[in-house]
Amino acid sequence: MTTFTTPVSSPHIHGPNHVSRVMAEVIFALLPAVAVYHWLFGWGVLLNIVLVTLGAVIAEGLILRLRRRPVVPAITDLSAVVTALLLAIALPPLAPWWLPFIGGAFAIIFAKQLYGGLGYNPFNPAMIGYVALLISFPVEMTTWLAPSYLQPPPLDLMATLTYALQGALPPGITLDALTAATPLDLQRTRIGVEQPIDLQHAATPLFAGNSHSSALWLQLAILSGGLWLLWRRIISWHVPVAMLGTLALLALLFHLIDSSYPGPLFHISSGAALLGAFFIATDPVSGATSERGRLLFGAGVGVFAFVIRSWGGYPDAIAFSVLLMNMAAPTIDYYTQPRVYGHVRSD
Amino acid sequence: MSRKLWPFHGGIHVDNDYKALSNTTPVQPAPLPAELILPLQQHIGAPAKPIVAVGDQVLKGQMIAAADGFVSAPIHAPTSGVISAIEPRPIPHSSGLMGNAIVIRSDGADRWIERPTSSDYRSLDPAQLREQIRDAGIVGLGGAGFPSFIKLNPGARTAVDTLILNGAECEPWISCDDRLMREQPQAIIGGARIMRYALQARETLIAVEDNKPEAIAALRQALHDVDAAGELELVVIPTRYPTGGEKQLIQVLTGREVPSGGLPLDAGIVCHNVATAASVERAINHGEPLISRYLTITGPAVTKPGNWEVLIGTPMAELLRLAGGAEEGQLLQGGPMMGVVMPSRAVPVVKTSNCLLLLPPAPTTPPHPCIRCGRCAEVCPVKLLPQQLYWHARAKDFDKVQDYHLFDCIECGCCAYVCPSQLPLVHYYRFAKSAIWAQEREKRAADLARQRHDQQQQRRAREQAEKAARAAKKRAALAADSDDAAATAKKAAIAAALARAKAKRAAATPENTDNLTAAQQAAIDAVDARRRTAQPVTPPQDPT
DSSP states (O other), X not given: OOEEOOTTSXXXXXXXXXXXXXXXXXXXXXXXXXXXXXXXXXXXXXHHHHHHHHHHHXXXXXXXXXXXXXXXXXXXXXXXXXXXXXXXXXXXXXXXXXXXXXXXXXXXXXXXXXXXXXXXXXXXXXXXXXXXXXXXXXXXXXXXXXXXXXXSSOOOHHHHHHHHHHOOOOTTOOHHHHBOOOHHHHHHHHHHTTOOOOGGGOSOOSTTOOSOGGGHHHHHHHHHHHHHHHXXXXXXXXXXXHHHHHHHHHHHHHHHHOTTSOXXXXXXXXXXXXXXXXXXXXXXXXXXXXXXXXXXXXXXHHHHHHXXXXXXXXSOXXXXXXXXXXXXXXXXXXXXXXXXXXXXXXX | OOOOOOOOSOOBOOSOOOGGGTSSSOOXXXXXXXXXXXXXXXXXXXXXXXXXXXXXXXXXXXXXXXXXXXXXXXXXXSSSEEEEEEEEEEOSOTTOOXXXXXXXXXXXXXXXXXXXXXXXXXXXXXXXXXXXXXXXTOBOTTTTOOBGGGGGOOTTTOOOOEEEEEEOOOSSSOOHHHHHHHHOHHHHHHHHHHHHHHHTOSEEEEEEETTOHHHXXXXXXHHHHHOTTOOEEEEEEOOOBTTTSHHHHHHHHXXXXXXXXXXXXXXXXXXXXXXXXXXXXHHHHHOOOSOEEEEEEEOTTBSSOEEEEEETTOBHHHHHHHTTBOSSSEEEESOTTTOEEOSOTTOBOOTTOOEEEEEOXXXXXXXOOOOOOOHHHHHOTTOOOHHHHHHHHHTTOHHHHHHTTGGGOOOOOHHHHHXXXXXXXXXXXXXXXXXXXXXXXXXXXXXHHHHHHHHHHHHHHHHHHHHHHHHHHHHHHHHHHTOHHHHHHHHHHHHHHHHXXXXXXXXXXXOTTSSOOHHHHHHHHHHHHHHXXXXXXXXXXXXX
16 A cells, blocks of 8 residues: 655655554564463463553553653554563563553663663664663562463463452452462573583573473464564564574574583574564564674574573573664664665775 | 566556556647647756747747757747747746747748758768757657757767667556557657767667557567568666656666766666657657657546647646646646646646646545655665655754755655655655755855955965065165165265265256356345345234
8 A cells, every 4th residue: 555645855655664554563572472462371261361451552642641751652652662561571471560550660660761762772672671670670570380281170251350459359369379480590500510401491481481391382473473573574584593502503503512502492492482583583673773782682682682591591592682783883883884776895 | 589688776666557557548739729839948958048039920940049059949939920029938847937039920821941851871970960959959858858869979079889769658647658668669760870870879678668568569560561671679677666767777787886976878878768759750750849749638537538649838737728727736847756846837838748637625634653664765776765765854964964965865755655655755855955955056156256355365464464574674775874884885885875965956956046147146136135234124023
């Protein structure tokens, strides 16, 4: 669909591309992952999405009012919803209500609007929100549910709501019964005692991951969404390929030297590696823009992710890796300008 | 027959090019207008100089304004009539400014001036050919309007390796070149051969986008009929905007790049539009100057889109009526990607007008902020970073925009077309370019003023220094007077000189007391005696 645009200056026609369409496609691409996540962990996932979105959109509206900027175009561009969705699926599925709400609001206020709103934020807002919560509320942020079929009686919608609002679990259920250590947690604790990770744990859900191989479905759902974005040309291949490639290469190298390090398959299918590669590191606003720059940016995220996972203080590292590379993005862009037509390379 | 082609970076594929609206019907002659307006500036370079006066009778094809300088082109009367005015009129420029124009009131007879008999171009030498082409007022008809004869001069510097005839016509909606290639392939080929001869080019390529199969077939047939020797080669190129841009076309056909700030000639290449070739053929083989052209009139606000052969100078309003154009709407000259908004419908068609595009009034939507998605950089055929240019242009950081090679931008509009935030990117670049030009003009003026000021300061300083030096010399001379040894000699010399002077003066002028008669002497003595005895005389009292 070609549309005619404002007649200030040529061109006078415009292609079908639009910010809200881009955002809607990203949301669409995340739906399979949300569905599988819900199937694995129950209602807490959807509750998180609703609460983060509320926090994000309310914060966006309020700040825009304070800044005397038009509210409706900014909210209908759906960028706040994308931020909220990415943050929500990074949170533990059973959380008190204020955790996701604060996360959403913090991400929008501090990581987006205070920098000037859409397009001006140097850091990925969803990752800032995640890191802020992780540092401020470490207990709540690391209490991960075991997938529903491992829990004695899965929590229904009412029980989830009750826990989220009042912090109370149904009688006879303890939090310990519902939660489990994640494979990346295990990897961290076991490398020290030189116990190789069982590949059984390789298939793991997001950010923390859990110990059942059918969580592979979650990773497949994310991968399919990512491939959809590639096919729709919403994202380019440079960042995912560079990031996953670097991560896999480093993992392979260390695995070959010392087999107590898990192999490339484990790293790629664990935690938020795929989500990061296709949905987070590809955020255009806070990333590098030139083609070579995107390759460098993705490779940097891969290196940091491997380093922090292997030797850092946190089990997963995608958020920190992306934020670290966000800082480097302007410099990367400056040094990776393409050779302009009619110029010789040396300049 | 298939030739290796190179890709160019980026570009866009427009879903629907709307060329079928106007390219299916034959070109019709537009009726003779009552009044023709011929701006003196229809080309790049100096405006032409009128050589007729108001009230003069002119014939069709008669030169009415001559080229003024080397980079300039003459203008001819498109029909017979009377010069009714030479005055500022609205011209087809987005500024809305007026430009000097010659206005002809048509007499309806459309009488030709006597045309020179044609001669075989091969009997002329290239310099003569160029002169005839210049005198026919031919300029690039693809849009730039550069005087064509200049681009037919290989010069001493470089040999022309390849002559390219541009029949790409990559902009959506426009189809006048398409119709010309279908209807007058022989004229294009004839012109191409003349140009090839003038340039002594090694090879000559006619490039047409593959979305014009009829034009390709017509040219192929004509080549088969006329060009048995195979002097020319028809090259079918993939349809992709802006492959018709000179630099992109050169890249597609030869894989070469025109150096930044340079000309195609620097790469051994010369490019001409197919319509220019056809007008060269008309000028050389038929003695007809450039007084008419094919023009597409189309757009969503036009009910009878098509192509017309129109006289240069025809007011656009009359042509829009011909095509059933709506009263409302935005009139563009050119295509939707690079076309220019016309300030009014009273402006005339000029040599470079290829399309009138009438757009319906469109609602204006405010753009979103840039999300740095980088689509603009993916489609930029020059491999610029349009969003960086945008940020710096917005911040008026004109040094930075030049670091990002603003002046290599060809303003094709691909970046703005794909921008999800719908930012008017090209508008920002034009703004930055004109601001930089203005700054440079100011800087030049300031430099000149500073230079003058500096020179004045220097002159004053020099004068003061000279004055001081003179004073010092004088002081030194006076000081030297008191020096004893030299001084006595000097004093003696001065005394001697004074004595000499006195003697000279005495010798030269006798006093009136010399040579007195006895009576005079007696009178003087008597007076002297009285004076000695008399009381001293008191001065008279002042009466007041």
